[in-house]
Each structure stands twice: as C-alpha cells, then as structure tokens.
Amino acid sequence: MVFDRATVAYDRVPVLENVHGTVESGRTVAVIGPDGAGKSTLMKALLGLAPVVSGSVTVLGCPPMQARRRVAYVPQVDALGPDPRVTVAQAVLMGRYRSLGWVRRPTRTDRAIAARALETVGLTHRAGDRFEALPGGQRQRVLLARAIAQQPYLLLLDEPFDGVDVLSQQALLSALAAMRSAGTSVMMSTHDLALAHLTCDSVWLLNRRQFGSGPAAVTLTSEKLRTTYHGGSPQHLPHHRPRHHLSRHRAE
Numbered sequence: 001m002v003f004d005r006a007t008v009a010y011d012r013v014p015v016l017e018n019v020h021g022t023v024e025s026g027r028t029v030a031v032i033g034p035d036g037a038g039k040s041t042l043m044k045a046l047l048g049l050a051p052v053v054s055g056s057v058t059v060l061g062c063p064p065m066q067a068r069r070r071v072a073y074v075p076q077v078d079a080l081g082p083d084p085r086v087t088v089a090q091a092v093l094m095g096r097y098r099s100l101g102w103v104r105r106p107t108r109t110d111r112a113i114a115a116r117a118l119e120t121v122g123l124t125h126r127a128g129d130r131f132e133a134l135p136g137g138q139r140q141r142v143l144l145a146r147a148i149a150q151q152p153y154l155l156l157l158d159e160p161f162d163g164v165d166v167l168s169q170q171a172l173l174s175a176l177a178a179m180r181s182a183g184t185s186v187m188m189s190t191h192d193l194a195l196a197h198l199t200c201d202s203v204w205l206l207n208r209r210q211f212g213s214g215p216a217a218v219t220l221t222s223e224k225l226r227t228t229y230h231g232g233s234p235q236h237l238p239h240h241r242p243r244h245h246l247s248r249h250r251a252e
C-alpha cells in the first residue's frame, strides 16, 4: 500500500494533506492522532470510499477500488457489525461473500476457510452461539475472524483493542501475528502507545497531515506527540467517541 503525497478531501475541503508512506507486505503500521485527525478517512481512502484529490493512493499496485476484494476492514466492536441475530459461524462466513458474489452459495471450502478463521481467534467453541450473546472482546474476535476469512492482503483495524478484555487482547494479538507471518499488511488506528510499540513496525502520527512516521522507538517521542496533539497527550484526551461512519458507509 502506497500513499504518494495524497490529499483526501470531502466536497473539495481537504481532510488529509500530503500523506506519504508505504506499508510493505507483512508489515504493521499504527495510525495515531486525536479525534477528528483523519484516521478513519485514511482507511476510507484505502477502501476507495474517500476521494483522493491530489497525489495518489495505491493498494497492491492498483487504485483502491480495484483492490477492494483484497482489503478487509474490522470496525470498532460497538460499531455496526453483522446482524446481531446471526450465529458466530454465519458472521464469519460473511467474510467469504465478496469472493462468492451474491448468487453462489458457500462451498465446503468456504466453510472450511471460515472455520479455520474462527479457530485462529480461539472461538471454535462459540460457533453456534448468537453473535449478540457474546461479550464485547469476543465479538471483536469474531469481526477479526470475518476479516481473516476474506483472506485479505491488507487488513484495516479501527481501534481493535478498545474496551477488549485481556484474554481477547491476547487472542487478537496472536491472530494478527499469524496474519503478518502469512504476509498480510496491517494498518490499525489506536490511542494505545504501548500497543503500537509492541506490535507495530512503524507508526504514522496524523492530525490532518503527517507529523511523523517511522519505527515507534524514534517516532513516539514526547515532542512529536505534543505537536501532533497540539500540546495535549493521548492519555489526557477525552475518551474518543465510537465511530460508526465507516461501517455505515460500507452498508450503503
């Protein structure tokens, strides 16, 4: 995935300016910035849902719209997910729908891929339960399994660890490590600096433009964070509101 001096604008008003950076196969980038910084817009640009008005964004060497089948998005757990009445197994199988198209029925192979994805997040035993009956951390794992079943080259995660219990955090971390080993690139937005240090190869500091990018150890400095947050710090910001707009956009 490559951002080449990309500017993204809604109704010709720039929301992100001059974003530059590359995420190689199997690498993970954390996107850190305050509420309204444009983190979701960055992901929308990668899904082909936000207009890039200058520069370019390419995914797997193509414009994002052409690569959409190979990009999976995991919304925040409290954002719109699968219909809560569906079972966990059905929710994960939805990850196969893009490759199936709307007319084909899932094959045995699709079901096996979905079952493996559920196993990767450690929730095989909950396959028959209703999605809505699961606690938040497990719902987040199901959403990740749905994305894994899509077999993406690029995985986008919106605050994946927000409000998630430690066991689910551990399951998510090991599932993400497995995906990275298989060559999937990962971009996650997060307010969690420790997580970014632990799990990401690089960090992009974002607030309408980029205030830094590179390995966490040299990018997450007090000075750069202060500049990005205009004098605040992530820990002192009011808790960010849940976001629904990306999921809403996809549901349209």
Ligand SMILES: Nc1ncnc2c1ncn2[C@@H]1O[C@H](COP(=O)(O)OP(=O)(O)OP(=O)(O)O)[C@@H](O)[C@H]1O
Pocket: 010, 015, 033, 034, 035, 036, 037, 038, 039, 040, 041, 042, 240, 241, 243, 245
């Ligand atoms: N569809 C849209 N049309 C016009 N403006 C938008 C649209 N979506 C987002 N914006 C604006 O773009 C800016 C960046 O929003 P974005 O949601 O990308 O930020 P964010 O960093 O994800 O913030 P948050 O964590 O609060 O969701 C905000 O000012 C927002 O109001």
